[in-house]
Amino acid sequence: MAKSIEGNFDARGLKIGIVVSRFNQFVTAKLLEGALDGLMSHGGEDDNLTIVRVPGAFEIPLVAERMAASGKYDALVCLGAVIRGDTPHFEYVSDAVTRGIGRAIRKHQIPIGFGVLTTNDVQQAMERAGSKDSNKGYEAALTAVEMVNVIRQIL
Numbered sequence: 001m002a003k004s005i006e007g008n009f010d011a012r013g014l015k016i017g018i019v020v021s022r023f024n025q026f027v028t029a030k031l032l033e034g035a036l037d038g039l040m041s042h043g044g045e046d047d048n049l050t051i052v053r054v055p056g057a058f059e060i061p062l063v064a065e066r067m068a069a070s071g072k073y074d075a076l077v078c079l080g081a082v083i084r085g086d087t088p089h090f091e092y093v094s095d096a097v098t099r100g101i102g103r104a105i106r107k108h109q110i111p112i113g114f115g116v117l118t119t120n121d122v123q124q125a126m127e128r129a130g131s132k133d134s135n136k137g138y139e140a141a142l143t144a145v146e147m148v149n150v151i152r153q154i155l
């Protein structure tokens with residue numbers, strides 16, 4: 001019979017690092033609330049969580065790389081809000097943070113939940129920073145937990 005591997009959302013005992021940017025804090029604070037809700041409601045423990053705040057989404061990858069390289073975390077969760085403005089700045093910041101986080105995942109072979117919003121306007125951002133299933137921070141945190149638990153079964 002085929003072997004089937006599936007993760008679960010059990011966060012008990014997992015050491016999780018959260019990197020959250022301050023830019024558009026009215027959104028990112030909600031994403032952080034969502035991430036903490038997701039972790040704590042699935043057995044996560046306060047003492048196993050580390051939250052690092054950075055200025056903007058552009059700064060997230062460097063800190064994520066450092067945290068990943070430290071070997072102290074089972075998984076990371078990155079939270080930010082990049083909202084389109086009138087200039088091409090949005091594209092550069094979105095691209096840099098997305099590629100940077102992707103690179104950290106592959107380089108350090110660590111799950112990183114991607115909770116960085118890239119939206120056309122504030123309303124779209126707020127709609128994705130609601131409660132539980134409508135909060136991308138919640139979703140990113142549980143994705144990171146699921147990935148740790150999938151990978152542990154593969155190795």
Ligand code: INI
Nearest residue numbers: 021023055056057058080081082083093
């Ligand atoms: N940073 C964000 O996190 N979101 C944004 O929407 C944003 N915009 O639109 O400018 C943004 N810019 C700042 C950037 O992330 C860096 O902090 C800044 O360029 C300094 O390095």
